[in-house]
Structure formats: C-alpha cells, structure tokens
Amino acid sequence: MTRYTVKDMAMLSGVSVRALHHYDEIGLLKPAHLGANGYRYYGREELLRLQQILFHRELGLPLERIKALLDDPGFDRVAALKAHRDKLSAERDRFAQLIATIDRTIAQLNGERTMTDNELYDGFSAQKQAQWEKEIEDRFGAHGRTKIAESKANFAKMPAEEMAAGKAEMEAIHAALAAAIDAGEAADGARVQALVARHFAWVCRAWKPNRTAYIGLGRMYTDSPDFRAVYETVKPGLTDFLAEAMRVYAETTLRD
Amino acid sequence: MTRYTVKDMAMLSGVSVRALHHYDEIGLLKPAHLGANGYRYYGREELLRLQQILFHRELGLPLERIKALLDDPGFDRVAALKAHRDKLSAERDRFAQLIATIDRTIAQLNGERTMTDNELYDGFSAQKQAQWEKEIEDRFGAHGRTKIAESKANFAKMPAEEMAAGKAEMEAIHAALAAAIDAGEAADGARVQALVARHFAWVCRAWKPNRTAYIGLGRMYTDSPDFRAVYETVKPGLTDFLAEAMRVYAETTLRD
C-alpha cells in the first residue's frame, strides 16, 4: 500500500506543506493514517481528493464550500470534472482571446508610431476596419459559445462563487439591467446609462469600440439569434433594451 | 467636468466601495479632489487608472507592485503589454494542462466504473492505473525510497521486451525523464541520452527518422499545443527538456 508523507503530497500536487496542514486542520483533507510519531500519511484516495480540491480551488471556491461539496454523498466526480473541464476551456479561450487582443494592440501601437511619420491614413483605416470586423467575429463566436455552453449546463444551479471574475461582472450587469427593466426604468435613464457605461468598460477589456462600433455591437445583439437567445433567457426584452441603451450611450458619450 | 463619487466608480468598475477606500489608503488610486465635506471625487483620469489597476489585478499582481508599475515614469506600455501577454499565455497553457489532466482523470474514473460492466476497458484502465502508480512509486514511493538515481538506473537498464505495450514503454520513458529533471540532470547527460536512445528506438517502430527529421520531431513537440499539453502534464518543463535532449542525441549519433 502506497504511503505518502506531507512532502510527497506537496511535491506531487504542488501545494505547500503548510497548506496540507491547514487542510487537515479544517477537516478538508485528513491523512489516511497517523503514525505513532504523529506523522501524517496519505494514500491514493487522499491524492485523488486533493486533486479534486485543487480543481475547485482553481475556480475560486472557498475551502469550506469545497469541503461541503466533496463530502456530499450525492457528489458525482465525473460530472464535476466535466463541468470543470468546460469552465476551464472557456477560461482558456478567454485568455487566448486576450492574448490576440494584446498582440493587435501592440501591433497598433507600433503602427501608430510609423503612421505619424508617414501619414498613411487610408491604409490604416481600411486595415483597422478589417481588424475590427475580425475582432467582432472572434469575440462574437467565443462569447456566444461560452454563454450557450453555460446555459446548456445547469446555469441556474451554479453557485455564484463558481463564476469566473470576468463572467461574474457580465452577469452582474445583466442582472442589474433586468432589475432596471422590472423597475420600469427607461433605457436612456441615468441608472441604466451608468450600467451601460459598465458594460462598455467590460467590452473595453478586450476591445475598444468607437461610437458606430459600439452601436453596431448592440445591433448585433438584436440581430443574432444566438445572442438573442442568451439575453432573452436572462430577461425577456433585455436584448432590445440593452441595444437601445447602448445606442443612447454611444451617441451621447462616444466619438466616431 | 465629470465628477464621480465612490459609488459611481464602484458601479462603473465593479469594484467595491471599500476597495476604493483601500486603494486610497495605500496611495494606489487617490481621488482627483476632496470635497469640503470630505467626499472623494474622481475624474476620467482616475477611471482610466482604475481600469489599468484592474487589468493588472486580474493577473494576480499585488497592489504594491501595481502601484510601483503605474507610478514608474519610465513605464513602457508595450513592454507591459508583452509581459501581460506572456503571463496570459502561461496561464492559458496551464489551463490546457489542467484540461488534459482532467481528461485523464475522467478516463481513469470511467475505467474504474465500466470495469465491472465491460471487460474490454478493464485491461486498459488497469494498465494505465498501474503505470501511474509505478511512476509515482519510482519517484517518491516507499519502495524505491533507496535513491532516485538507483531506481532510475534500474529503470534505464530494463529491457524493452519487458514492457507489455508500446504505450507503456513511452510512458515509462516519460516518467524516467521526469525523474531525471527532478534529479537535476542535464539534457545532454549520459543517463538522459540513454533514455533518448530508448525514445528513438520507440519512434523507430513506426518510422525511422534521420538526423534532421528527429530534431524536427522534437521541435514539433515544443511547438504543438496538443503535444505540449500532454508532456507538461507529466512534468512541467518536460517538453523543452526532451526536445533539447533529442537535438543533442540526433547531432551526436544520427546521420543526415
């Protein structure tokens, strides 16, 4: 029977020895056996549990909740792992997207320098237009895919803590917009416009649109069945409401 | 002149009011003006800085470091973006690794489950599980406690005929290479080169490459995300280590 010491576990898993002590303290991961010397000895079962713990921790769940999850007798390991897999691959896609955006931004910064010297505005604007269109395609595809994957999974059941930070922000905005609709607020009202500002800021993380671009994004929300499906599940009427609010925001605060 | 209160900033950025207070306290983000009433008022400048802060924070930088970065007058945007890019791609790779690990775990768990139902999977999963245990034993287990170098030497001497399947042989080589990395051995060292010879023999089962072809295979390992994900799951750094070892092997013992 394999017997791992704390150091072994630490090396195998990458967590610190102190963390393992902590997990023992709070009852999250107890050793299989305690030696007469007081040493902690773990087995294969504990190694697997630790792996589970780490996957959950990766997604930002508090240890207490992880404990509750793993100790739940109705806990399905494979299902949990598959859910993890989906979330991780969504996150990976988001990172890939951010990387692409950064690359383009760097290229743009470099291009801007030579542009001031050369004053080749035409080619630049055409290039930028193409770039922008491509960006929307990228963004659109990834966004829609992750969203649909999420709603296809048990979106309603998912605890708030399990949301990744960026997604949580988007969700928060959607929820606030839905609440605004419920409260009968107008799309051009101050509160809604503040939310749209937040939405704009969120979009700007990956891509900074000008006035027409932002309006175009809103129109894309309304015209695309995929997007519409997603938004309408959050709140009926949200799609058109948001697009209209975005139009107002763009026309009052953005430049072309 | 736009004037944002703490709440405005909080809503726009998604940060809590408390966090803004904290950022003020530590000098990371100070308000543009303080009202006679003591209220914090922020402007567009601060909003932009806050976005920068959040971007860095998302990558896990401590606030102190973010402050130092943003306050550095010689702050190079392009360099910062490139650093971002590197970190993001590292994160993306790490996610890819985790995904691969999850897939393997799921396969393992499924194997355990279907084992009772379907005997076809039985041999496969048992083999894989045994292999996994063996790898761990070799590196850290109570059996091979004598010394890593010893068990590795035995491993290296083990004739290929004793291996049940080609897959097992490959996995054994990977495990031994991982152990070599742990032992701090060099890619051009004798032991590692012996392992690469074994790897070369394995490759030759299906296809006999010449010098450049074998080097190219190594480069393919490093360049292909799929390959990289697999190798990095076995041991971080294994991909590049193996490729380098292959290059040395090819240049010293293969012809063109």
Added chain:
DNA sequence: CTTGACCCTCACACCACGTGAGGGATGACA
C-alpha cells in the same frame, strides 16, 4: 423638514495560507 440614500472614519473579522521558533524522528554515511 423629513426621508432615504448617500458619504465619512475608525476598527475589528476573515480566509488561506506564509513564516519562524522550538523540538523530535529518520536515515545515510564516517
């Protein structure tokens, strides 16, 4: 002039560990 939603400053609580002190156990080698 009230009401409710803001704002402020303390100040203590929290999580998931890091860090170090002080001391025992183990095992390879001289």
Added chain:
DNA sequence: TGTCATCCCTCACGTGGTGTGAGGGTCAAG
C-alpha cells in the same frame, strides 16, 4: 555509534485584500 542533513510536528503570530458593522455627517427630492 555518532553525526549531520533532512525530514516531521505543534504553536502562534503576520499578511493581503478586502467584508462588515458602528457611529455619525451630508445631500436632493418630495
């Protein structure tokens, strides 16, 4: 048989980035 390095333990305080009040002032609308 000692020696020395490397493990192991507990105890306990420190840290970062907030959350969560308490206690009290400010502001805009009705």
